[in-house]
Amino acid sequence: MSAAFVSFDDVSLAYDRSGNAIEDINLSIHEGEFVAFVGPSGCGKSTFMKLCTGLHAPTQGKVQVDGNPVTGPLKISGMAFQNANLLPWRTTLDNVLLPLEIVKPYCHQFRKRREEFVGWARKLLATVGLAEYEDKYPWQLSGGMQQRASICRALIHQPRLLMLDEPFGALDAFTREELWCVLRDLWEAQRFTVVLVTHDLREAAFLADTVYVMSRRPGRVIEKRTISLERPRPLEMTYEKPFIDLVQALRAQIGEVRSS
Numbered sequence: 359m360s361a362a363f364v365s366f367d368d369v370s371l372a373y374d375r376s377g378n379a380i381e382d383i384n385l386s387i388h389e390g391e392f393v394a395f396v397g398p399s400g401c402g403k404s405t406f407m408k409l410c411t412g413l414h415a416p417t418q419g420k421v422q423v424d425g426n427p428v429t430g431p432l433k434i435s436g437m438a439f440q441n442a443n444l445l446p447w448r449t450t451l452d453n454v455l456l457p458l459e460i461v462k463p464y465c466h467q468f469r470k471r472r473e474e475f476v477g478w479a480r481k482l483l484a485t486v487g488l489a490e491y492e493d494k495y496p497w498q499l500s501g502g503m504q505q506r507a508s509i510c511r512a513l514i515h516q517p518r519l520l521m522l523d524e525p526f527g528a529l530d531a532f533t534r535e536e537l538w539c540v541l542r543d544l545w546e547a548q549r550f551t552v553v554l555v556t557h558d559l560r561e562a563a564f565l566a567d568t569v570y571v572m573s574r575r576p577g578r579v580i581e582k583r584t585i586s587l588e589r590p591r592p593l594e595m596t597y598e599k600p601f602i603d604l605v606q607a608l609r610a611q612i613g614e615v616r617s618s
């Protein structure tokens with residue numbers, strides 16, 4: 359096993375005097391690992407993400423990424439959220455290029471290397487099936503297409519850490535499953551580290567190597583479950599018994615947390 363890429367040592371965070379939002383988190387994520395966080399609403403999943411990416415500092419404990427303490431917004435991460443949040447006045451291609459215009463070191467090279475960067479964006483868009491939509495505006499895309507573009511935008515600067523906060527939560531079940539496969543294939547090809555926050559236990563079990571189950575507030579990790587289903591994982595696998603049993607077990611656990 360490689361050294362931890364993301365590590366949380368006794369981490370707690372209190373936003374205000376109402377007490378800890380998350381408490382005593384100890385975990386290690388290895389480079390290239392795909393982890394998912396599940397738990398009841400308000401248990402601190404998004405808070406975990408903010409700590410990981412340096413958008414908040416812990417009240418107690420230590421957060422490290424790639425061997426360094428996280429002291430401010432992390433440049434090696436890409437993020438995507440439930441809402442695609444594409445800029446409506448930019449085409450799909452220009453939305454995907456945005457991080458390269460902003461993030462160091464690319465922003466300093468943007469003008470000079472624009473053609474090369476456009477090539478990266480086109481390649482990524484083609485990978486997720488949006489080759490013909492590069493010049494369309496967000497309002498000309500379906501919700502699923504917008505989310506594909508938003509994942510491309512999160513990956514364009516080749517981040518080592520991809521943070522996904524319920525990225526498929528607003529999509530219909532069919533589109534969601536399609537995008538699981540898009541994400542699975544991108545991850546298989548590039549092996550960036552992924553932290554996925556989701557309410558969807560099937561999604562967590564299908565995509566992740568490790569699922570962390572969190573308790574109600576103050577959020578603590580109450581279980582680390584290794585998903586040993588063979589890879590690559592075809593979608594059909596989700597209709598087979600081992601997968602169904604796994605999701606049932608996770609569901610039972612969340613049910614216990616909710617009623618406790």
Ligand SMILES: Nc1ncnc2c1ncn2[C@@H]1O[C@H](COP(=O)(O)OP(=O)(O)OP(=O)(O)O)[C@@H](O)[C@H]1O
Pocket residue numbers: 373374379397398399400401402403404405406575
């Ligand atoms: N900026 C903030 N200031 C004060 N309290 C906050 C802030 N952000 C989150 N909280 C509180 O911290 C707790 C954890 O919130 P968080 O958004 O991390 O939970 P979550 O598990 O992601 O929730 P959900 O599943 O509903 O999205 C909640 O009780 C929330 O009200």
